Amino acid sequence: MEGAIVLEIRLRDVPEQHVVTEVRTVDQAELLAWLPGAMARVAERARESGGLLGTADWPFLERSDRPDEPVFVAIYEGNPNEAPTPVEVCATVPAGGDRTIPAHREAFARVTKGLVVSGQLGGVYEAVEKWVTANGMSVARAPRETYWTDFPAAADDDEVFDVAFPVS
Template sequence: MNDELLTIGAFAARARLSAKALRLYDRLGLLAPAQVDVASGYRYYRADQIERARLVALMRQLDMPLARIAEIVEAPDGATAADRLGAYWADVETRVAGQRTLAEYLRGRLSGRSSEMNAKFVIETVDVPEQVLITETRHVLAGELPAWIGASLGRLESASRECGGITAPPFVVYHSEVSMESDGPAESCVPVADESAARAWVERHGRSWETKVRVEPAQRLAYTRITKAQVAHPQILAAFEAVEAWIPKNGLWQAGPCREVYFAEWDALGAEDPACDVAFPVR
């Protein structure tokens, strides 16, 4: 046996890992032995594999999925590997920030401060005229929702140029709950000027994106406005619940599913400028 090769026991000791972990990394394709004895099945490793073994073990301590670890250790150079690790950790920090906000929201609910939280929202009503809508509907989970909203509204806004142009702010209707367990559906809607042109466009393109035309009757909305700084799932959920609680207290009845109404590109707005309304149709 070549002196440069180490038995799995010796390699595990130098890499500060267990033989069991090394066998797992082998099965997952993260760290294959340099040589396997055909007769005995014994695994042998090179000394220059120790660094990779230690890196894999350290990244496992970050709760990093094995597929992401593989992307990093297979990177063509150190700079690319570092960038991939940085991108993973940025995703983690974004997720943890959202979870922290959700935890604070849940603490408020569990401690009986729902009324206090609802009082922070200014709720009004507005009468909306009849609208011709081009829409795209999708069953989508919460984690996929932001990307789908942006993509679907982009497609519909592009289509609106063939339908007489946009006549009012776009919005998304939640026909059922969208969460990590429930997939809606949600419906992206863009009001347009020309119903005939809209129906012709949908006839040509609708099957590709589950796109339809519908005419929404004139109605009244109860709504509250949230800012760009508040656009995160717990704040949006709190806003919807505040409007939902306000409706019966003011002698109204909920007449349809909740929606978010968008006004402008958020990137062009200051932190204190209006971002969107969360609303319910009422009667």
Template sequence: MHDDSLLTIGAFAARARLSPKALRLYDRLGLLAPAHVDPATGYRWYRTEQVDRARLVVLLRQIEMPLARIADVLELPGWQAAEALTAYWAEVEDRRAVQGAVVAYLRDRLTGRTQTMKYEIRTVDVAEQVVLTERRGLTAAELPRWIPASLGRLEQAAEGCGGIAGPPYVVYHSEVTADDDGPVEACLPVNDARAAQLWLERQRTGAALRVEPAGRLAYTRITKAQVTHPLIESAFDAVERWTAEEGLTITGPCREVYFADWDASSATDEVCDVAFPVG
């Protein structure tokens, strides 16, 4: 085959600053298909105008964008691709903020230094609430996926239960670690107990209905970065210490109350109250 507009895989790799091995990988993933493949030898040929696409892949890999996500970005028009890149980088910065907070926590713990984080502890009186709930045994690794999914299901259910009456929260009835699996209970206050009961009878889902009694919570407010396990443990510890120092008694399991839009919040935005019922 002779076509002056085509480049051999070696020549194209040199122009694109990629190895032939990487080009073969990108071809398999649909990121950068050759313009022509010799049916007899399997040899790959590329067009000069594909160099820009190849260099874009290289640049996106330099910021550690996953290959599957690069494939999506490359199929978008320019302005949409730029928006997708912005969204990806915001996720990276949030992840790094979370990781940095965890590293600081672990550094203090490993060196035996006094925990440097300061928490302001407050109390609040909470009225009796009717709540829709889902309960599951989960390890720490399973929580980040289950919590938003469960609360999302409960929010949909609340439409048939008179609407949402308060912020969602998650109750930890037992230890949740890499090895211990709770159980954990996702809760959403609703306005109409009767409508909620009828909805449950019709739907026959895994949700349940119960009454959360009135009481007092001791809590501290934390950022999205601080929600990460094991960093969040220091917030729970701070509330427990404060409760003991104030001569109060913990009367129920600990919980996380989510009062902000998680997806719209940055790593430094306050999103959650870490709380214990006290008396």
């Protein structure tokens, strides 16, 4: 099928994560305006509360062949393309923080910047969710994006984040 998204969807075990967070209810346009500033603010709070953890601290991200970069998690309680929805932006810290994300297993697909800017990100979410069901699992919690790079500075073929669904 011409134009079909080709993804490798895999499973991984994610350890417990301590995070500092910022939450806002946004639609897609508001999300695009809010997300970069929210990431900067939680990064600063993370540095002030014990250190902002990066890809070197999270081997499950399989980024050891790249420079260490800060890790952010954006958790979506709905689809901001359909209506305003709560979005939580998290920066990981060694301990403490605002809350703890429990350890979990997740199905994920790695996303390139080109896929995002071409408007195909929704198809990634659909593909991962269908893969979960087709493999006898169910979605256990809200989907998320795990970022590890400077999105604006990335090239179209650079991997910029993972789309993930916690599963049971």
